[in-house]
Amino acid sequence: MTDVLGDVVLTGVRVLGRPPSDVELRDGRITAIRAAGASGAPVAGVTGTGLVMLPALVDLHTHLREPGDEEAETIASGTRAAAAGGYSDVFAMANCNPVTDSPERVRHVAEIAARTASCRVHPVGAITLGLAGRDLAPLATMAHAGARLFSDDGRCVDDPAVLQAALHASRRAGTVIAQHAQCGSLAAHGQINAGQAADRTGLPPWPATAEETIVARDVVLAGATGGRLHVCHVSTAGTVELLRWAKQRGWPVTAEVTPHHLLLTDEQAAAGDTVHKVNPPLRTAADVAALRAALLDGTIDVVATDHAPHPARRKAAGWCDAPFGMLGLETALAVVAEVLGEDGEPDWALIADAMSHRPARIGGIDSTAGRPLAEGEPATFTLVDPKADWLVDPDRHHSLSTNTPFARFRFRHRVVATVVEGRVTADPHGLLATATGSRRSSA
Ligand SMILES: [Zn+2]
Missing domain, CATH: 3.20.20.140 (Metal-dependent hydrolases)
Incomplete structure (x- = not known):
């Protein structure tokens, strides 16, 4: 079961750490990246304020x-x-x-x-x-x-x-x-x-x-x-x-x-x-x-x-x-x-x-992976909270094993969502949940 993103605008995200943008996603692709608030009117969408967007x-x-x-x-x-x-x-x-x-x-x-x-x-x-x-x-x-x-x-x-x-x-x-x-x-x-x-x-x-x-x-x-x-x-x-x-x-x-x-x-x-x-x-x-x-x-x-x-x-x-x-x-x-x-x-x-x-x-997969974050490219990205200040707890990891040397380390930056060609593959805090409700697919 994978959640598929509907047409949505992610507002206020910092693409590669740059000033905030509104990123429009449609049919599994990035269809527009605009400076946040450029339209003058408030943009309806999912708020990504403060999050860093990486490929x-x-x-x-x-x-x-x-x-x-x-x-x-x-x-x-x-x-x-x-x-x-x-x-x-x-x-x-x-x-x-x-x-x-x-x-x-x-x-x-x-x-x-x-x-x-x-x-x-x-x-x-x-x-x-x-x-x-x-x-x-x-x-x-x-x-x-x-x-x-x-x-x-x-x-x-x-x-x-x-x-x-x-x-x-x-x-x-x-x-x-x-x-x-x-x-x-x-x-x-x-x-x-x-x-x-x-x-x-x-x-x-x-x-x-x-x-x-x-x-x-x-x-x-x-x-x-x-x-x-x-x-x-x-x-x-x-x-x-x-x-x-x-x-x-x-x-x-x-x-x-x-x-x-x-x-x-x-x-x-x-x-x-x-x-x-x-x-x-x-x-x-x-x-x-x-x-x-x-x-x-x-x-x-x-x-x-x-x-x-x-x-x-x-x-x-x-x-x-x-x-x-x-x-x-x-x-x-x-x-x-x-x-x-x-x-x-x-x-x-x-x-x-x-x-x-x-x-x-x-690895020779650059036609589909590691693409730039730009209009027309696949909606394949990860969102990072740069102020998460989180504690690593191996018991909450997805891996079957727990042999991390970083247990109980405190880190500032944390991945909060991953999307691959418009399919949400990780969203532990439900950040993107409102954007996926209408279009679920089994995968
Ligand atoms: Zn080795």
């Missing part, structure tokens, strides 16, 4: 866990979390059980999503069969089945010859190779950032070099092959320097950073709560500063959540036995706006670029 968000890195680990998350629950977090589109990582490594399995994920999802789901294809890092999966036929992004995420494609072959194949198919950069032998059994965090806790260290050596190698391969490389969850200042170097050469490289790597440090991890155990690990304050600067100057293209649900009982194992990963979809916008708005109002246009326009372009 609905696009996540290049989501673990929905279905098929195979429906205790942690399902496509239904994960996409409800996505819609609540402002997302219209998520890319569902391939490390399911079975692994998404054939065209049949790409179609299978898409079919479950068609029946159960609250946002659009784009299956990510595995780079190698079974994520084993040896034999290439059938990238061309999976692309034909709808996969646009390929990744062994959760694992690194360790063998440079395999990654090179994948980049060649992706160049031919016009797709993207997303690498989880983690040198197996350097990361070894690492559990926490090398340096003070490892020294203090006595846990096995996970050095920055485990990420940086792979990124250095991979950007060279992208340059040599012309295949498009996307670097997942950048976590170190050294990786930022490598990306800057590769981009200066014009190599086809893009990169993402997670909200948690923009806000949290290894000091929090060293306190020992497994909710802070994540791959790659939380790094130092100097790394966090470099990641923020890289997002601001475009060296890092996008924010992606790496939403990684795990049941509480698994996270309750001791540090070394608990799985890596944390939730992200329902708090991403609040965290990013907090990070970028430390000294006042965040740059909403930059947030729209990093969380909607650019990920849609990288």
